[in-house]
Amino acid sequence: MHRPSPLRYRLFAAAVFAATLLPAVPAGAQDTYPAKPIRIIAPFPPGNSSDVAARFLGEQLAARLKQPVVVDNRVGAAGQVGTAYAAKAEPDGYTLLMTSTSATISPAIYKSMPYDILEDFTPIVRVAIAPMVLLVKADAPYASLEDFVTQLRRNPERYTYATAGSGTIQHLAIAAFLSRLGTDVVGVPYKGSPQALTDLIGGQVQFMFDAVLSGRPHVESGRLKPLAVASLAPIPQMPGVPAAAQSSIPELKDFEIEGWVGLLGPKGMPPDITERLNREIVAVLTSPAMQDKLAKANIAVAPANSPQDFARFLRTDAKRWKDIVTAARIPQE
Structure with a gap:
C-alpha cells in the first residue's frame, strides 16, 4: 500500500485542522442578496409622507433588485409600534423601516422609549425632505x-x-x-x-x-x-x-423646520447589504422619474447621502429637537 510522504501528510493534516476552525455557514447565507421579497415597515397610516415615499421607492427598488418590495403599515403610538417591530427584526436586509422626523422627535418628548433610534438601527439613506x-x-x-x-x-x-x-x-x-x-x-x-x-x-x-x-x-x-x-x-x-x-x-433669521423621511434597518446589518441598498436607492432618487413623482406629492428628494452621512444627520437632528423642547419648556410625557 502506498503511503503519503511526510510532507504531504503534514499539509493534509494542517488543512483538516484549519477547516475545523471555520464557523459554520448558515443555510442560505451564501445566497446573493436579495434572494427573496423585501418588506418595508411604514409606521404611519397610508398617505403619510413615510408611507408615500416607501411606496414610490419600493416600486422602483423592486425593478432594480429583481425582487418584490412590499410596504407593511404597522401603525400606533406615534410610530412606535412599527418602529419597535422593525428594531427586533433579523438584520438580514429583508425587513427595513421607512421612518420620519418623529423618530428623532420622540426621544425629546417621551421619558421612556421601547428602542433607541440612534443605537438600535442601521442607517441606510435619507430619502426625502418634507x-x-x-x-x-x-x-x-x-x-x-x-x-x-x-x-x-x-x-x-x-x-x-x-x-x-x-x-x-x-x-x-x-x-x-x-x-x-x-x-x-x-x-x-x-x-x-x-x-x-x-x-x-x-x-x-x-x-x-x-x-x-x-x-x-x-x-x-x-x-x-x-x-x-x-x-x-x-x-x-x-x-x-x-x-x-x-x-x-x-x-x-435662521429659522428652519423641515421634516424628513429615511430608511433604516435593524442594528447589525451587514455593511455590504447596507451599502448595496444605499447605492440602489440613491440611483432611484436621482432619476428624473422618481424626482417627478415625489415633487407631485409635495416631497423634495434629499441630497445624495451615504449611510455614514445619514447616521450623523440623525444625531444632529435628535439634538436639535431636544434643544427646541428645552427652549419651549415642553414637559416630557
Whole structure:
C-alpha cells in the first residue's frame, strides 16, 4: 500500500485542522442578496409622507433588485409600534423601516422609549425632505408674515393654534416659532393634520404649521393662505411664498423646520447589504422619474447621502429637537 510522504501528510493534516476552525455557514447565507421579497415597515397610516415615499421607492427598488418590495403599515403610538417591530427584526436586509422626523422627535418628548433610534438601527439613506408652511385662513387679515407677527405679539390672547397632536413636528414647529418670538399662545392638539386643517379652515383656530404635503391642496383650493415656509430660502413646492428666515423679523433669521423621511434597518446589518441598498436607492432618487413623482406629492428628494452621512444627520437632528423642547419648556410625557 502506498503511503503519503511526510510532507504531504503534514499539509493534509494542517488543512483538516484549519477547516475545523471555520464557523459554520448558515443555510442560505451564501445566497446573493436579495434572494427573496423585501418588506418595508411604514409606521404611519397610508398617505403619510413615510408611507408615500416607501411606496414610490419600493416600486422602483423592486425593478432594480429583481425582487418584490412590499410596504407593511404597522401603525400606533406615534410610530412606535412599527418602529419597535422593525428594531427586533433579523438584520438580514429583508425587513427595513421607512421612518420620519418623529423618530428623532420622540426621544425629546417621551421619558421612556421601547428602542433607541440612534443605537438600535442601521442607517441606510435619507430619502426625502418634507418642507413646512405657516398657514392661516384664506380671508385672514394679514398681508405678510411680518403683519401677522405684529398682530400676534400685540394680542396673543386672541389667538389659538392647531397641531396634529402633542409632540408632532407641527407642534414643535409652532413651539420653536413662538419661543423665538417670545410669545405665549394657546394650542389645540388634534388627532392628525386633517382634523386640524378642517378647524383652521372653519376659523376655530387661527394658524398652524403643516407639511406642504398636506397643506398645499388647501392653498390651491383657496381655503387657506400661506404666510411663509419654514426654510432658509423659498421652495419650489410653494411658489411665491417667502421664507421665514428671509423676513425682516430678526428672531427668525435662521429659522428652519423641515421634516424628513429615511430608511433604516435593524442594528447589525451587514455593511455590504447596507451599502448595496444605499447605492440602489440613491440611483432611484436621482432619476428624473422618481424626482417627478415625489415633487407631485409635495416631497423634495434629499441630497445624495451615504449611510455614514445619514447616521450623523440623525444625531444632529435628535439634538436639535431636544434643544427646541428645552427652549419651549415642553414637559416630557
